[in-house]
Amino acid sequence: MTQQTFKSAKRRYHRVFWPLMFVYTIIVVGGSIGLNQLDPEPRWLQATLAVACAVPVIATLLVMIRYAEETDEYNRMVQLRAFSWGGILTVSLIFLAGFLQLFHVIDRIEIFWFGPLFFVAYGISTFVMGGRRCP
Amino acid sequence: MKNIIRALRAERGWSQAALADHLGVSRQSVNAIETGKYDPSLPLAFAIARLFEKSIEEIFDDETEAQLAAE
Numbered sequence: 784m785t786q787q788t789f790k791s792a793k794r795r796y797h798r799v800f801w802p803l804m805f806v807y808t809i810i811v812v813g814g815s816i817g818l819n820q821l822d823p824e825p826r827w828l829q830a831t832l833a834v835a836c837a838v839p840v841i842a843t844l845l846v847m848i849r850y851a852e853e854t855d856e857y858n859r860m861v862q863l864r865a866f867s868w869g870g871i872l873t874v875s876l877i878f879l880a881g882f883l884q885l886f887h888v889i890d891r892i893e894i895f896w897f898g899p900l901f902f903v904a905y906g907i908s909t910f911v912m913g914g915r916r917c918p
Numbered sequence: 919m920k921n922i923i924r925a926l927r928a929e930r931g932w933s934q935a936a937l938a939d940h941l942g943v944s945r946q947s948v949n950a951i952e953t954g955k956y957d958p959s960l961p962l963a964f965a966i967a968r969l970f971e972k973s974i975e976e977i978f979d980d981e982t983e984a985q986l987a988a989e
Contacts, residue, residue, distance in 0.1 A: 789944045855944050856962065857944065857947035857956050858947065
């Protein structure tokens with residue numbers, strides 16, 4: 784594998800990642816503001832819309848994993864550690880919010896918001912892991 | 919892990935990108951190894967040793983072994 788291969792892998796990643804993230808952001812904003820109020824009548828249409836909204840997110844996650852597989856050992860370690868820390872932070876907050884709800888400390892939180900939280904945590908972790916010593 | 923890769927690279931007048939190309943890794947990896955932020959895998963350490971025609975021990979300074987010896 785050469786420098787050129789890494790560059791093309793990175794280019795391929797950015798070419799797919801950012802448009803998907805753009806669509807995802809539109810869906811997150813649109814979903815929280817508009818789609819809920821649309822309430823399309825047939826049940827199958829609601830289901831189709833919901834699945835269609837999830838597709839870009841799933842594709843984004845697959846693209847992230849593909850990049851981790853195509854890059855070299857150091858960058859793979861950075862990516863996978865960031866993925867792990869992002870996941871750990873998100874799951875921890877899901878547990879925390881779950882227990883807070885169970886004990887009636889807080890009101891119901893939409894699970895929907897934990898998705899964006901993961902991407903934020905992953906982004907911060909990638910930045911931090913890139914500058915830290917890898918064991 | 920400390921190493922002398924930067925010096926060996928300088929001897930040959932190679933940039934980090936050129937060394938990365940020889941090794942088949944990214945420039946970021948070479949930088950991380952040179953600055954001691956990342957310890958390469960065994961196959962990569964062997965590739966580095968082969969490229970510079972030295973043994974792994976000549977390139978990498980095993981601090982753990984030195985600490986154990988001191989104890």
